[in-house]
Amino acid sequence: MDLKLIVSRLGRTMLGFSGGLLVLGLPQPLWAQSGSISGKVVFVGDAPQAKKIRVTKDNEKCGSEILNEELIVSADRGIKNAVVSVAGVKGKAAGSATIDQKGCFFAPHVVIVPTGGSLDILNNDGILHNFHTQSSKNAVINKAQPGFKKKMTEKFTQPEVFKVVCDAHSWMAAWIVVTNDNSAVSADGGAFKITDVPAGTHKVEVWHETLGKLTKEVTVKVGEEAKITIELSKK
């Protein structure tokens, strides 16, 4: 049997299988009913230059300059660190996330934590950091993390977007997005992809720390990738 025939028979078997489940009233497997959303978050206007921050403390660990990650726009106007979420659609239950303090900045700059999940806070600098959340729905965490303490773990139970600072280094900042919505953070160059999105029309919410929020309707078809461009600009 040639490969094409095998693939086509296999495809029909899979469709028959999922259709059969539908007739039986059983939940269909995810691959039979979902697609994905991908695209790029784009800055409208001339791409601003990334700013640098002068480091005035712990220079042996931190160097003399740190990139200000408030707004990172690539030469072709892609925006890094925007959060794209499919409202009301549960993401994969990852359960945990990690943020590192290395070179005196938080990495990643924006981290998604599932609601009720935990965040591992690493200190790979071997110097004192102080993890301080500016949260209001979740209890404020204000904890020193001395150089010898390589890892702390915190839980976040309420959906909320909030800033984290370090009281030992005034330039350090990150954002924590606590959500169960299926979400992704845009990469360098602005690209993002969200998989396992049920077929249908969804409200896609976009958030960026300095450019604000935007909502867009997107229709997802089974097995297809809905491609969108999200434009954000300075207010």
Ligand SMILES: [Cu+2]
């Ligand atoms: Cu610090």
